[in-house]
Amino acid sequence: MDKKLKLGIPKGSLQNATVNLFRRSGWKINVEGRSYFPDIDDDTIECALCRAQEMSINVESGVIDAGLTGLDWIAEHESDVHVVTDLVYSKVSARPARWVVAVAGDSEMNTLEDLEGKTISTELVKFTKRFFESRHINVNVKFSWGATEAKIVSGLADAIVEITETESTIRAHNLKVIHEIMQTNTQLIANKTAWQDPVKREKIEQIAMLLQAALVAEKLVMLKMNVPESKLPDVVDILPSLNAPTVASLYQSDWFSVETVVENSVVRDLVPQLLKAGAEGIIECALNKVI
Ligand SMILES: Nc1ncnc2c1ncn2[C@@H]1O[C@H](COP(=O)(O)OP(=O)(O)OP(=O)(O)O)[C@@H](O)[C@H]1O
């Protein structure tokens, strides 16, 4: 490819999770040192670190061809970009994060209407203003540079609109959530002109497919086991039916090898049941990609 794809990697909360996901997808991104242009082991891609908050602005203007950022910041800027794919991971988990309205735990405010005339501190100013305007609730929205939860404790705001993933920060400041205004996860977005360029589009689609494949694989494992012919129906019966299991006969014996892909979360309950049903020599293998 003579034109390299300019790819924005989010600097900050999503950085480590994103670099790890690319590694599992087949690309090594090296962000060591102070350079904001990390190396990548693919000479058709040029990486740039960019704050998640301004990624969609840079993708819309074409400074970056494609990038990863949260749905929240795309919504905040109402950016006109092509959303290539939803990638459901956050800073520490493979789940979406939530933007919530929170107040002091002992506050008498319990509904959005109770916030009429109050001061709200947030990093997501435009989205928050639009949210309350659409509900005809008058609030004074003040921009926060961060450490937003502290602003209720120190009396600088009556309420906050803040992102939460594990709720640790909410709990640490004795706050209560009174409303969820948005769920957010990472998205791969593309500049609309770059998306019309066949060469760039093919590269972006390759990245989207492999990132998804690695995310799907994270939730699944492969189970293999040996089963005597007489127990085969019982064992196959208790295997979750994601896909039909592969059953192959073992050389010169009346035993079979059974292989299937199951959700990681069911394995600890499934293995004892398989043993009881007559399976032996069970092995579990991690998967790198599922396409
Ligand atoms: N647990 C999380 N906490 C904060 N942001 C998260 C979390 N999980 C995912 N995100 C996403 O990360 C993006 C914000 O990341 P970014 O690092 O740029 O801001 P930040 O976390 O406020 O950075 P910092 O506080 O270090 O300046 C948003 O799109 C947000 O949805």
Ligand SMILES: O=P(O)(O)OC[C@H]1O[C@H](OP(=O)(O)OP(=O)(O)O)[C@H](O)[C@@H]1O
């Ligand atoms: O629900 P939790 O798992 O606790 O995560 C949410 C917290 O993480 C982020 O803080 P960040 O590290 O970005 O600090 P900041 O407030 O200074 O931006 C976010 O702003 C919340 O405070």
Ligand SMILES: [Mg+2]
């Ligand atoms: Mg922050």
